[in-house]
Amino acid sequence: MMHGTRSNGNNRALLGAAAMVTFLAGGTLAAPPTIHSVGLLPGGTYSRAAAVTQDGQVVTGIADLFTDELWGDRAFRWTLAGGIQSLGTPIGLPWTAGNSIGGVGNAVAGNATNRAFRWTSAGGMQNLGTLPGGTLALAYGLSADGNVVVGTSNNANGFWGFRWTPSGGMVNLGALPGGQGSSANAVTPDGLTIVGASGWSGAGSRAYRWTSSGGFQNLGALPGGASSFAHAVNAAGTIIVGESDWSGTGRRATRWSGAGTPVAQNLGAPAGASDSIAVAVSADGQATVGYAIFTFGRRAMWFPGIGAVDLNTHLPTIGLPLTGWVLEEARGVSGDGSVIVGHGTFNGQQRGFVIRNMPCSVLPVVTLNPTGGPVCVGGGATLSVGASAPGLLSFSWEWREVGEPSYRPAVAAANFGPGPVARFHVSGSATTATLQVTQISSGADLDIRAVPTNPCGPSWSLPALLTICRADVNCDGVVDFNDFLVFLNLYNAGSPLADLNGDSVVDFNDFLEYLNLYNAGC
Secondary structure, three states: OOOOOOOHHHHHHHHHHHHHOOOOOOOOOOOOOEEEEOOOOOOOOOEEEEEEOOOOOEEEEEEEOOOOOOOOEEEEEEEOOOEEEEOOOOOOOOOEEEEEEEOOOOEEEEEEOOEEEEEEOOOEEEEEEOOOOOOOEEEEEEOOOOOOEEEEEEEOOEEEEEEEEOOOEEEEEEOOOOOOOEEEEEEOOOOOEEEEEEEOOOOOEEEEEEEOOOEEEEEEOOOOOOOEEEEEEOOOOOEEEEEEEOOOOOEEEEEEEOOOOOEEEEEEOOOOOOEEEEEEEOOOOOOEEEEEEEOOEEEEEEEEEOEEEEHHHHHHHHOOOOOOEEEEEEEEEOOOOOOEEEEEEEOOEEEEEEEEOOOOOOOOEEEEOOOOEEEEOOOOEEEEOEEEOOOOOEEEEEEEEOOOOOOEEOOOEEEEOOOOOEEEEEEOOOOOOEEEEEOOOOOOOEEEEEEEEEOOEEOOOOOEEEEEEOOOOOOOOOOOHHHHHHHHHHHHHOOHHHOOOOOOOOOHHHHHHHHHHHHHOO
């Protein structure tokens, strides 16, 4: 879902190929964001982070082993607990750069000098070669299981996007109709959707979406733009980010959304920037990261919606001082948008960075409220909620008796209110989108609401009102003569179920109470 390349001066021989195809309110933070340097390899002088796993725990990128920046470069794997570790090189190739990371960090894809590579924790480094007749291959994207690698390779007819698998090897994707040349820049976790840039029948190049079933789709450009480039795609393949020319000068970070014909959206640029580039997107498509270009250099950008936010100025406002840091490029983002990786300078030295605990863009939005209604004593109800949100979504439920000022958590098994008798039981879990309420006891009516939660915090559904219908004695949902007969049998037997006024005695007062309930209905 994310990709990186050997950036700035390190892209010497690679830039030609790349160029050819080349909330802020409403969220709550459990704690301020934190920033970590990925550090240096032994004897090294710099590091750059390029991609992060969906869970935000493992990072890859490039760092040097000694002062020769070209031949000493190594792809690395970094964790907060283990630090930075070199992934080495394939046999016969002097340097590597990690551009994409899959799964739980057990697979990395990138460049090995002039060859694409795949590294796995089980098999180590693997040279993926080139297209037939080619001399160069760059790997940019990797599926979650590490078995699909995408990138760019050349042959006698130019540079082309490729899809590599262990069983099929490197396959040329071709280009948009009428186009010559392409680049494959990112792939969905399932390996079925690829995005990149391609020549087409018109001028310039166009961002595309490719699927195994439908082939190439031209994503178009911003209004007034001639060329566009797709750099990353969300997990579902429905939200794509990159860059496009537009009616103004320079380029603008662009977001294409929609499963059918995507619509291009200009994500904007900060004041004074000539260009903005979107490089990576979260799994749900809500958080995008990249960079902006100024006359004085590059600055890492966060696009939590429509609009560009300079991380250098924004992070201090939400509790993260950046003393010594200048964040130049954001290159990767975790699945829930809470972790951003990239590179900048720390006290003037080039370092990869990892920012944790970023706020997500929005709280959960309730799309379906639970529905209440009349319930009988001893009966139950099934309540369901629908919600959408960026990040990992979880559910809990709260309840109260009507008239109480506050809610209490619903728990599996018995739920007690102010009195000694359980008001209801929960069958199964109380932490899913569906709550199964059973064994409702007599008493005040019940308000029950859902609490969907994501890393930003909780939202609340409208409450479902369960109206206790004590006249529906047989729990068939209808108050009729059959209920009267059932109550009469309970009354004659002296059953505690006939003690409707709660005085622990079954007498004529209970009979009168039932007559009133029966006549009122539910």
